[in-house]
Amino acid sequence: MRLTLLLLSLLVAAAPHAQYAPAADFASVLQATYSSRHGAYQYGRLGSGGLEGNIDVDLWLPNGAAGLEPGTLAVLYPDGSPHAYAAMTTLNTTDLSSVFVLSGDDVTWTTTFEDGLEYRFVLTMGDDLYVDFPFTASVSGSDDPYTTSDDKTWALETGPWFTHSMFQQREGQVGYLQYLMWVRDGSQDHEVSIRRDGQEIAWSFDDGDHPMRTFDRIYTAASRHSDGTFGKPTTDRERWSLEDVTPGTYQVVVTNADGDVVQEQTIEGGDGTFIPHTRSALDYQPRSRFLMPIQAGSSGQLNLFWLAPDE
Known part of the structure; x- marks a missing residue:
């Protein structure tokens, strides 16, 4: 990928x-x-x-x-x-x-x-x-x-x-939100759980085979299947997007199919958006640590919200 x-x-x-x-x-x-x-x-x-x-x-x-x-x-x-x-x-x-x-x-x-x-x-x-x-x-x-x-x-x-990941949102596209990260073992399946105060509010699943993983469908917590199968949503699943974000701290926890936590980070929410990382300030120094807050491709502009160490 x-x-x-x-x-x-x-x-x-x-x-x-x-x-x-x-x-x-x-x-x-x-x-x-x-x-x-x-x-x-x-x-x-x-x-x-x-x-x-x-x-x-x-x-x-x-x-x-x-x-x-x-x-x-x-x-x-x-x-x-x-x-x-x-x-x-x-x-x-x-x-x-x-x-x-x-x-x-x-x-x-x-x-x-x-x-x-x-x-x-x-x-x-x-x-x-x-x-x-x-x-x-x-x-x-x-x-x-x-x-x-x-x-x-x-x-x-x-x-x-293993210390950097990001949410990306396509400019002007309501309901679009992805989570991207890197893993050590690209052969394993992974879930990401998005939580507030320890309570899951959204989740996603990726079964790719590349060290860079893209969770391109994020669902509400209620969209998990009741049988608890790893990576299995309900048939009437509901998407969770940037518009659903509210002020406060979000925990983002990634686990593999064995239940092992492979990454755990936090990001601050605002009104219908995440707060950009301090290292995404346009004048941030040193430049070798700068994190681009915007990217663009053939399908339009992407806004990036990094999860990363402060320094």
Whole structure:
């Protein structure tokens, strides 16, 4: 499953004299994909060529692309030396004047890891740091040093995939609301429970097979089937949407089919909307931690409400 996301101009029209710093789309960077054929991970949103094709990252450049230096997307060892490296040299325009797609053309960038070692993922453009975060991975499979990579499995264990998620709402479309998150085990089914004061008010189910999960139908709590079957709604199920949100704190709890809690976060509600994350402020610093509050695609503008750490 792949999101096709283009960044919007982030309300610059509403503040024509504001000079915001450039930023990368964090969601496009988090789309790591495990290839069982390669026995490795590839990072960055995949271009049309799939695992063998381009690596794309969306950039918001409010002051235009003039003078922008080529970029580097890299996974670094703890000492800062490169473990994996991709030169990002192509900048493509979109129909949004301040949005560009940065690509590493014809790059097959798959990476394997040492068990438990902390790596860093970075995107730099010239001297500017656009993305910077640590992560670890685990390794399982054969201990034979002469085995091929296909005989081992690398799994992401820590990193922003497991501390960041989002609600997204399509601008102008009443009743549309999705929840997106990343999971360690993409082969398992998951439920998300949306609660107030510990009481479930809405829920959803996803049975995909990708580490990025999209819960695209959120139902009221009354729409759970009375037999308690995991992921089973009633036949007369009722959708729950952004218009149903009221002021207060919401708990968002994700469980797998075994009943294990895999993620638990909170988000603040307003009148018919969620409160945007503090890291989505247009002038937020550092830019490597900025979370885009708006995205757009072929079906229209999306408003993003991130669930994430404050720092």
